[in-house]
Amino acid sequence: MTLLTIAIDWFYVTEKILLISAVLAASLVIAMYSTWGERKVAAWIQDRRGPNRAGPFGLLQPLADGGKLFFKEEIIPATANKFLFILGPSMAMLTACMTSAVIPWGDVLNIAGREVSLQIADINIGVLWVIMVVGMGVYGIMIGGWASNNKFSLMAACRGASQVISYELPMGLSLIALFMISGSPSLKDMVEQQRESGIWNVLLQPVGFLIFLICAFAECNRTPFDLPEAENELNGGYHLEYSSMKLGFYLFAEYINMFISSALMATLYFGGYHFPFMDSLGLSPNTVTILGIGALFLKTFAFIFFFMWVRWTLPRFRYDQLMKLGWKVLIPLALVNMLITGAVVLYRSIGF
Amino acid sequence: MQILTNRAQPVDRRPMTFWEKLYLPAIAKGMGITFKHIFKKKATVSYPEEKRPFSPVFRGLHVLNRDEEGRERCTACGLCAVACPAEAITMEAAERKTGEEHLYREEKYAARYEINMLRCIFCGFCEEACPKEAIYMTETFAPSNFQRKGFIYGKDDLLIPDPKHPITVTKKD
Numbered sequence: 001m002t003l004l005t006i007a008i009d010w011f012y013v014t015e016k017i018l019l020i021s022a023v024l025a026a027s028l029v030i031a032m033y034s035t036w037g038e039r040k041v042a043a044w045i046q047d048r049r050g051p052n053r054a055g056p057f058g059l060l061q062p063l064a065d066g067g068k069l070f071f072k073e074e075i076i077p078a079t080a081n082k083f084l085f086i087l088g089p090s091m092a093m094l095t096a097c098m099t100s101a102v103i104p105w106g107d108v109l110n111i112a113g114r115e116v117s118l119q120i121a122d123i124n125i126g127v128l129w130v131i132m133v134v135g136m137g138v139y140g141i142m143i144g145g146w147a148s149n150n151k152f153s154l155m156a157a158c159r160g161a162s163q164v165i166s167y168e169l170p171m172g173l174s175l176i177a178l179f180m181i182s183g184s185p186s187l188k189d190m191v192e193q194q195r196e197s198g199i200w201n202v203l204l205q206p207v208g209f210l211i212f213l214i215c216a217f218a219e220c221n222r223t224p225f226d227l228p229e230a231e232n233e234l235n236g237g238y239h240l241e242y243s244s245m246k247l248g249f250y251l252f253a254e255y256i257n258m259f260i261s262s263a264l265m266a267t268l269y270f271g272g273y274h275f276p277f278m279d280s281l282g283l284s285p286n287t288v289t290i291l292g293i294g295a296l297f298l299k300t301f302a303f304i305f306f307f308m309w310v311r312w313t314l315p316r317f318r319y320d321q322l323m324k325l326g327w328k329v330l331i332p333l334a335l336v337n338m339l340i341t342g343a344v345v346l347y348r349s350i351g352f
Numbered sequence: 353m354q355i356l357t358n359r360a361q362p363v364d365r366r367p368m369t370f371w372e373k374l375y376l377p378a379i380a381k382g383m384g385i386t387f388k389h390i391f392k393k394k395a396t397v398s399y400p401e402e403k404r405p406f407s408p409v410f411r412g413l414h415v416l417n418r419d420e421e422g423r424e425r426c427t428a429c430g431l432c433a434v435a436c437p438a439e440a441i442t443m444e445a446a447e448r449k450t451g452e453e454h455l456y457r458e459e460k461y462a463a464r465y466e467i468n469m470l471r472c473i474f475c476g477f478c479e480e481a482c483p484k485e486a487i488y489m490t491e492t493f494a495p496s497n498f499q500r501k502g503f504i505y506g507k508d509d510l511l512i513p514d515p516k517h518p519i520t521v522t523k524k525d
Contacts, residue, residue: 044390049398210376313386314379 015116023100023120031255032062034304038255041308069248077149077241084147089242089249092140096256098133102126103263104188106273106293110286118293119188126187127175130264131168134219138164140253141221141228145238156237159319160228163218166326167225171215173334174208177341178268181205191272198276202269207337209269211330216261218326221254223311227319262303263296270299406491411474413492414467414505415512417485419457422514425486428462435481440471457484465510469494469503 036051036058043050051058076085106118123129138161145157181204182190194200202209218225229237239250266272273292281288317325371377397404406412417425428445446463448456455461478487497503 045386047389047392047395049394049396052398309383309386313382
């Protein structure tokens, strides 16, 4: 009997570990500087200057904020469930970081004869993974609100949970319409298709994109959908009892979510790492790949800016308006969009 | 009803049109407004580096003036203290001795002169009441302090430097 030996490709393992570290580091740094960017954008929109004291242009501000959060007193309420209280922010952080695994950050890099894919996991259920992880994100809010043993936190958490569930549906439906066009739920395939045809999905699915965008705002709990946190009616929201870095984790997770959903929107609807005339420039494949990474990040930053821009423009929804928009407007709209897409796809493939 | 002004606007109670109900055009309009603000001039004055000029009638911290020969003008008459509605000014008078003529302009002078800047309301009545043109208000703020007693300004804080015997560094610099 021979022993079954599993060959481990150490280069593959190393490259994946490096890639995972790079993506995590990038998400954290970008989330960190999103807090700075948010304050800057807010200031610009309100004719102010924003942080400009800590370091050049206030660039050390996130470090100062982080330091402050670390040194603040950590309070766990006596009646709180300690285990869940700590689990809440950890879940929020974990789910926020997990989504990045399926996003293709670029095409393949050719390093010393090896083709290194710049996607952590090219699984053929890519988008389903995203929806699953985003859906799990609500556990962070729900557990946090429940464990605080505070009525206001619980109310806010319930609001967050029902909001995420309500908006998950149209989000999934708008994605189904997208699958009908691409024929594959793998994000890499979707990007490659957009690259080959040169037409970004936003042109084929404008309504789907709009629905996805609105749902992404709701899933990230960003204004105008930031119902889980409402200072005026809920004393703060699901993180009411949280202090120091646990609160920091919740807020930080929101920024990571924003970054990841921006990257996701860029990937799904705006061609990912594809940029116009990508393959006709006559550059070496590695240069094109690196330029592609730049293109993806540019699109992502544009979306992050958009998130902030909306936050400082629109007021928060009333809760019944939020539910009405989700169930009575977006879901029917997504269904109609799906129906029309299906009809067009059928017509294209078999005619009448 | 009689119309009092022509500024009254009738409230538009028409039901919203489909375009208005879409909500997105209104959002786009709002976004346009906020985007324009990004390029607008910022109203902020970066304070310690950039100071806004005060108005000529600004009433800031007080100074005790000297005459052209460098003698203190104040004769401790107490009119400023009487005029002060916040009762911030206290003083003790003393008599000038021979040999001190170069220090004090008249026979009586203020041995102690204190203004409590926490009480002071910067009304400027002291300046108006002074018959000797000894007290004036400047264009500076009281600097912050950790203790209340730091806000009781004595003669050494208030007197302007002697123009005949200039000192390079004043205490408050």
